[in-house]
Amino acid sequence: MSAVEHLHQKETVLLDREQLKTLYLQLDPIGADKMVNQSLEDLAVCLAQIKKMHLGGQAEEARHEIRSLLAIARKLGMTTLARICRDALDLVGGSDGIGCQAVLARLNRVGEGSLIAVWDLQDMSV
Template structure:
């Protein structure tokens, strides 16, 4: 009997809201909006790494606080998928469910990477 091992490679769409980005560009103008988006992307990348570090340190309160900030930033620039999963991470922290938290955090990291790439690609298209 030969058993097969299946390796899962989870992948999902970034869940970007181009209307939110378009509104930001209309409201602030191209130069200021691009500055806001670039700073937000940098902050999101830093927060994702920091949240992961806090998870490994079992610093649940700080992890929750940083994840809430990440959700707010993601929402501001139209990363609705990332904001949603960030909310799920917060729920796992609140529920003290470390198994679900580990899985949801892995999803947040995958989606964060995909969202940052997707928004970078959108910027290359000059919204």
């Protein structure tokens, strides 16, 4: 009998700190914090909606949420997440179901990691 191995996925999350710095320079610190926090909330909602819509077979709705997530990722300088969003847009609703599942799982992992990375940056001076 063979043993089942559990692979622990660890993703490297890349942030463009200059993008965040620019946001804080364009807005006052309080306004920037509000905007970033709202964007992080929206990002978490998008991740949940994408999963729900994909599981429900609502490909076009999932693609709409992925585009919203992509806009948030670009605004906050989440370069890895933005790249995976583009990959997901290519696969959702297509014929490669296994590839789509893999990319959406990665999107979720990197999305959660990106949330944590930005929260950590907010605790430090941007």
